[in-house]
Amino acid sequence: MSLGFSVDQLLPKARGGGQLQMGLARVDEREWLQPDPDRVARAEGFADYPEGIQLAPEAEAPGLELAAMLGLAGSLSEAAAAHHEDMCLLTRREGEDVYRLVGAAVAWPSDWRPAQKLGLSLTALHAPIHGYAEQLASGVDHFMERLEAGKIFGRCNWFIAPTRARRWVAEAPERAFARVDAENAGETLFVRSERQTLRRLPETGAILFTIGVYVEPLGALSDANVAMLERAVRSLVAGEGDRRGAGAYAAALIGYATRRGLGTGT
Template identity: 50%
Template sequence: MTLGWSVEELVPAARGGGALRMGLKRLSPDAWLHGRLDTTTRAEAFDIHPDSVQSLPWAADAQAEAAEVIGSDASDLAGAARMVWEDLCLVQTPPQGGAPVLSAGAVAFPTDWRLADKLGQPLVAVHAPIHGYAEQLSAGVDHFIATLAPDMIFGRANWFVVASDDWRYLPQDDVATRFAHVTAENAGDTLFVRSERQTLRRLPRTGAVLFTIGVYVSPLAALSDAVVGRVAASVAGVGSGEHERRAAPQYVAALAAYAAARQSTALGEAA
């Protein structure tokens, strides 16, 4: 099974609202990483932002194994992540034991998080900004990580509505300012859906879990009526807390009006 390799394909594969869930699908090895390679864009991001690669001292062996599994000649995530479209992270149990932590990462295209803030943290802390994660999803994620077999690859998708097509999404401005230019009339060109295609697989030798994140971005105008409608309905249905974290109050009305106009036009053309 494949999740797809574009926003158009990934939005229907992601959770559309309601309680948090992992939404994992088993993938075949040939559906693991994207064949699309834009090594120049990724190399530029890593060169300009050297803090995009960080590691705990004891994660070197897992980094080397991850690069080997990916098929890179590199000996670490820094090299391997330049040869694939996906960002790469490792989750490992510390040598002294305890809960698994984020032990290393090569993240060229972050979505509103910084690797330095997450390195060495257990998964519940890594996901702390997500409203409801600790209550609804933490136990399930921990169990999945603990029991994932080396011969299995799983994937999932998520998405966010943003006001930028930058590959690195690390906004610093006030959310009201960020979306102030968005209207129902221009939403097709000023709102973007940013999707993450995430996969997890255990490395057989070190036992580390390799977590990959492939980022895809598209303006609303380039998406089908069905996907735009799904995005609008999902945003409108997101509960409080998460609604605010995603800055939805700033654009939900414009998004809904834009989606309704698209639907009306489609119905008129079909008549």
């Protein structure tokens, strides 16, 4: 399956609201990573955010394996710098059944700080996501346990942000979206989509998690995608809407969709 490499291509494969789902699809090796990364932008991203590289001792061997697999000298940091995608490594400690984050090379995080996540289990990593422990944790753990080397799986998500910056740290929604209304939402709301993939490294058995970040203004998206977002904002599950700051931008997004003739009520 091809997930695509743009917001417009990714959104139709993303969850549009309701109960949390992994939403994984098999990805062909040829579709694994973006084929034309902007290495200058990647270098600038890491230079501006050096704390995005966090490495525990357990990341050394899988990092070397990853770089070699990609035809590079170095480790995790060099692999991520040479590609569009941020990259994370997860392994299990001896005597444990859970996977933990042991390495991160993240230039463009979506409202998280790798230094605060290093060493955490999957459940702890996803603690801010409302409903993860109840709806997804056991399924994710089962998938990670059974993931075979050579197979790649992908998924995508979306956020509404007040900036097109690729590195995004959320602020209080009431302040971030204070100037957004139905008339200007096409230019002041930005749709941020992460193209995520998972694969097991064959030698070390570590799991590589890649995150490709794509951002576009709401007004640049297709009618079908704006309509999907309008429906999704209306149906966000309780709690998730709060985490996403939906209360501060929902009316503007819905109003914008209506102005384009795409609202649920039109």
